Amino acid sequence: MAGTGNAAGAAGAGSIRAGRSDGTTVAVGVPRLLRIPAALALALVALPIVGLLLRTEFTRLPELLSSQASLHALRLSLITASLSTLACIVLGVPLAVVLAGTAGNLGALLRTVVLLPLVLPPVVGGLALLYLFGVNGFLGYLLDVVAGARVPFTTAAVVLAQTFVAMPFLVISLEGSLRAREENYERVAATLGARPWTVFTRVTCPLLLPALVSGTVLCFARALGEFGATITFAGSLQGVTRTLPLEVYAQSESDIDSAIALSLLLIVIAVVVIGIARPRSLRGRS
Amino acid sequence: MNPGGGLDATVEVTRGDFRLRADVGIPPGGVLAVLGPNGSGKSTLLECIAGLRHPHGGSVTLGDRTLTDVARGVHIPPHRRGIGVLGQAPLLFPHCTAQDNVAFGPRARGAGRAAARKVAREWMERLAVAELAARKPHQLSGGQAQRVALARTLADEPGLVLLDEPLAALDADAGPAMRAVLGRVLRDGDAARCGLLVTHDPLDALTLADSVIVLSDGAVVERGATREVLAAPRTPFTARIAGLNLVTGRAVAGGLRTVDGAVLSAASCDGVPVGSPAVAVFPPGNVAVHPGHPAQGRGAGNHSNSGSAVVESLEPHGSVVRVRIGVPHDSPEHAWVAGLTADVAPAAVAELGLEPGHPVEVAVPADAVGVHEAFTGRS
Numbered sequence: 001m002a003g004t005g006n007a008a009g010a011a012g013a014g015s016i017r018a019g020r021s022d023g024t025t026v027a028v029g030v031p032r033l034l035r036i037p038a039a040l041a042l043a044l045v046a047l048p049i050v051g052l053l054l055r056t057e058f059t060r061l062p063e064l065l066s067s068q069a070s071l072h073a074l075r076l077s078l079i080t081a082s083l084s085t086l087a088c089i090v091l092g093v094p095l096a097v098v099l100a101g102t103a104g105n106l107g108a109l110l111r112t113v114v115l116l117p118l119v120l121p122p123v124v125g126g127l128a129l130l131y132l133f134g135v136n137g138f139l140g141y142l143l144d145v146v147a148g149a150r151v152p153f154t155t156a157a158v159v160l161a162q163t164f165v166a167m168p169f170l171v172i173s174l175e176g177s178l179r180a181r182e183e184n185y186e187r188v189a190a191t192l193g194a195r196p197w198t199v200f201t202r203v204t205c206p207l208l209l210p211a212l213v214s215g216t217v218l219c220f221a222r223a224l225g226e227f228g229a230t231i232t233f234a235g236s237l238q239g240v241t242r243t244l245p246l247e248v249y250a251q252s253e254s255d256i257d258s259a260i261a262l263s264l265l266l267i268v269i270a271v272v273v274i275g276i277a278r279p280r281s282l283r284g285r286s
Numbered sequence: 287m288n289p290g291g292g293l294d295a296t297v298e299v300t301r302g303d304f305r306l307r308a309d310v311g312i313p314p315g316g317v318l319a320v321l322g323p324n325g326s327g328k329s330t331l332l333e334c335i336a337g338l339r340h341p342h343g344g345s346v347t348l349g350d351r352t353l354t355d356v357a358r359g360v361h362i363p364p365h366r367r368g369i370g371v372l373g374q375a376p377l378l379f380p381h382c383t384a385q386d387n388v389a390f391g392p393r394a395r396g397a398g399r400a401a402a403r404k405v406a407r408e409w410m411e412r413l414a415v416a417e418l419a420a421r422k423p424h425q426l427s428g429g430q431a432q433r434v435a436l437a438r439t440l441a442d443e444p445g446l447v448l449l450d451e452p453l454a455a456l457d458a459d460a461g462p463a464m465r466a467v468l469g470r471v472l473r474d475g476d477a478a479r480c481g482l483l484v485t486h487d488p489l490d491a492l493t494l495a496d497s498v499i500v501l502s503d504g505a506v507v508e509r510g511a512t513r514e515v516l517a518a519p520r521t522p523f524t525a526r527i528a529g530l531n532l533v534t535g536r537a538v539a540g541g542l543r544t545v546d547g548a549v550l551s552a553a554s555c556d557g558v559p560v561g562s563p564a565v566a567v568f569p570p571g572n573v574a575v576h577p578g579h580p581a582q583g584r585g586a587g588n589h590s591n592s593g594s595a596v597v598e599s600l601e602p603h604g605s606v607v608r609v610r611i612g613v614p615h616d617s618p619e620h621a622w623v624a625g626l627t628a629d630v631a632p633a634a635v636a637e638l639g640l641e642p643g644h645p646v647e648v649a650v651p652a653d654a655v656g657v658h659e660a661f662t663g664r665s
Contacts (some may be wrong), residue, residue: 184377187338190364191371192442194394202394206381 049267056260064261072239073247073262080155080243081223084162088219091163092170093212097200099171100178111175118168125164126232133157133233157234158241162223169222173215177208221273225266291349292316293446293480297334298343298356299327299504306330306504310482312446312497314349317472317481319491319512322501323523328484331501332448335482336371337364348445365394370444374455376435378423384434385410385419391442409437413467429460433467440471447472449483453490469494488516488528500524518556518658520565530567531626531650534660537564542657544622550591552655563660572654573628575609577638578645592649593620597642600635607635611648623648 057064064070099110117125133140133151143149151157189203190196205212227245234241236250244266251259296309306327312318322328333339335346337353340361346354348369353362370391378387388406397405410416415433423431432452439447452468453461472481472494483495491498491512498515500508500523507521519525525532535544537558541551542565550566558564578594598612606629613624626648630640640646 184373184375185379187364188371188377189379189390189394190338191336191367191369192391192394192438193365193368194390195365198394202390203379206379209381 052260052263052267056264057257060257061261061264064258065265067258069238069242069247069251070258070262073242073244074265076155076158076239076242077224077244080158080162081220081226083159084166084223085216085220087159087163088167088170088223089212089216092167092215092219093174095167096171096174096178097204099175114171115168117165118172122161122165122226122228122230123232126161126229126234129157129161129164129229129233133160152233153235153237153241155234155240158230158243161229161233162226165226165229166219166222169218170212170215173218174208174211177211178204181207217273217276221270224269224273291351291445291478293335293346293348293482295331295335295346295354296344297331297341297346299330299334299339299341301330304504308499308501308504308506309344310335310499310506312480312482314480315477316497317483317495319495319498320482320484320501321486321488321491321498321524321527322484326501327504328501329450332371332450332482332484335446336369336448337362337367338371368443368445370439370442370447371450372432372436372439372447372452373450374452376423376428376431378426378431378435378438380423382422383419384415384421384423384426387423387434388438388441390438395442405441406437409441410434412471413437413440427460428456429464432456432460432464436464436467436471443479445479447479447481449481451484451486454486465490465493486527492516518656519567520658520660525565525567530569531573533566533622533626535564535566535622537562537657537659541652541655542566546619546621548591548593548619548622550622550650550655550657551652552657553653554655555657556659558657558659564657565660567656567658568650568654570608570627570629571606572650573626574649574651575611575628575630575638575640576647576649577640578647591652591655592647593623594645594647595620595623597640597644597646599642600640603629605632606630607632607640609635609640609646611646612642 065074095114099107099114102110130152131137133143135141135144135150135152140151143151151160185203185207186199189199194202224243225245226243227249230241230243231246231249236242236246242250244262248259248262248266251262292314293310293312295311297306299306304325304327308327308331310318310320310331320328320331330339334341334344334354337346341354341356343356344354345352345356345360348367351362352358352360353367353369354360378384379390382390385403385406388409389402392402392405393399407416407419410419413433413436415430415437418426418430418434423434426434432455436452449468453464456464481495483490485491495512497510498508498512499506500515500521502521502523508515508519508524515524516528519528519530519532522532522534533542533544533550535542535550537543537555537560538549539560540555541549543549552566575597593614595614596612598610600610601608609628609630611623611626611628614620628648630638
């Protein structure tokens with residue numbers, strides 16, 4: 001009704017809007033009504049960051065960021081996030097390939113399991129990891145008895161927690177494009193004499209590269225931001241398990257300026273990550 | 287790398303209601319065209335031969351190698367068959383240059399980088415695409431990409447090349463050029479390599495293949511030398527792709543009696559025994575169309591085979607207008623004219639005022655009609 005009203009109004013007033021003459025195609029208009037909630041949504045995402053920026057003391061930034069605790073946290077975050085991303089690639093790529101080739105109920109079941117960390121509150125994930133690898137958990141007990149190794153509250157626990165929460169991002173991204181792909185290239189490669197392994201390494205993998213890159217970047221970003229599972233499973237020990245998000249949390253109780261400075265650092269990293277990942281994922285789809 | 291030899295394949299596939307049961311043979315160095323409407327099982331047949339599909343029954347042998355034998359549980363995987371495939375889409379690997387695409391086969395079979403590159407160069411030169419070597423697939427035109435894809439298929443030196451409508455996706459300029467290239471490599475090629483070409487175009491079959499089979503609903507309904515099959519089609523499908531009209535009936539002395547009782551006189555009867563199932567074949571260019579007046583029309587019917595009906599549709603066909611004749615309303619003995627096509631000059635269409643629904647008189651001179659024995663099932 002609003003549409004016909006507008007059209008009649010425009011025609012009646014004879015007010016034909018100045019058209020472009022630049023050869024662009026004419027898009028079907030976006031209903032104006034949608035602009036209000038859209039603006040609210042944008043504000044909800046953007047304004048808190050503006051608030052953070054307004055509160056930041058930029059002159060003290062170098063000093064705040066170069067404190068011993070901040071540097072430790074930054075170093076630990078970069079190392080653990082890199083390691084967990086690597087683990088996600090090494091384990092996640094084969095998982096995605098196997099999942100993409102698994103049809104039926106089994107496939108659906110496996111996919112649900114893989115997605116679990118994505119929907120589970122990270123704290124729950126951390127608790128679950130604790131009861132697997134803790135001294136009371138069956139794997140933890142086994143490791144303790146056989147190798148004398150204790151996982152919880154170590155840097156290894158941080159990597160495990162990050163891998164746990166980040167894995168689905170890589171697997172889902174890859175599996176999606178694996179399933180969406182036409183297998184024609186692989187079939188042609190086979191008729192040209194390529195064995196399955198050759199087809200996988202020389203045709204399937206290169207074709208998946210865009211999805212792998214964007215999946216990896218997302219995976220790294222998720223690992224870098226990991227908080228709940230880490231604090232539950234690995235604790236918050238400076239230099240050992242206290243990553244950047246944990247440091248922000250710790251500082252927010254004592255030194256708020258420092259916490260804000262670190263938050264800003266995380267925002268910068270996030271923006272860089274989005275900048276790298278977004279065009280790739282678009283290219284991967286086209 | 288392939289010893290070569292002929293292809294001998296029998297393939298059975300059942301999928302729901304569809305049943306494919308076809309046997310094909312190609313002598314060493316020969317090229318067989320497979321014609322058939324969509325859904326007749328052509329691609330399924332190709333997949334079974336290439337090893338990309340498990341047939342329910344049958345066997346495939348190439349030279350002295352058994353590639354598939356369902357009864358004995360033999361299924362050689364596609365990469366060890368030595369059968370090259372080229373489809374409608376070139377499917378060049380987008381991440382490789384044209385030359386690396388052509389070198390893929392030799393590389394996959396273990397050739398060194400330099401040796402594979404040398405083979406790729408040779409084939410690209412033979413197919414006149416050497417100057418495109420460094421380009422990526424997205425920088426090639428459709429015709430160029432298809433030539434590179436052909437070079438890639440041949441560089442692997444397959445004992446059999448399966449061509450699945452390789453010209454169908456090319457435009458009017460690239461198609462003929464590619465057909466010429468295909469003709470050259472299939473003809474002047476290695477005597478050890480045979481080819482199988484799936485196509486809709488009788489011209490492809492005539493220029494590229496020595497023999498042809500026609501598949502319909504999963505069965506081979508015609509087979510023989512290309513020229514003979516296309517010149518004397520025995521099924522409506524073959525007649526249509528050969529661009530000919532076909533009327534079925536039984537042979538009588540000097541002609542054919544249609545199922546509705548009309549008698550068509552024919553100049554040539556091909557020695558068909560009187561009374562046996564037969565088909566009358568004539569080109570659309572020899573069918574005359576006049577604005578029809580049923581009362582007069584019937585009188586003229588005896589000398590040149592004629593009937594009255596209505597125009598069903600008109601469509602441009604090259605430099606002429608192809609008129610499709612519809613079912614006659616009031617004269618059941620003229621039912622044979624339904625579905626015939628007549629080629630009429632555009633000026634004549636305008637002059638006669640032909641339009642869908644108009645009554646017309648259709649006439650076919652006896653000397654344009656050939657009567658051939660009909661296809662009766664097995665071949």
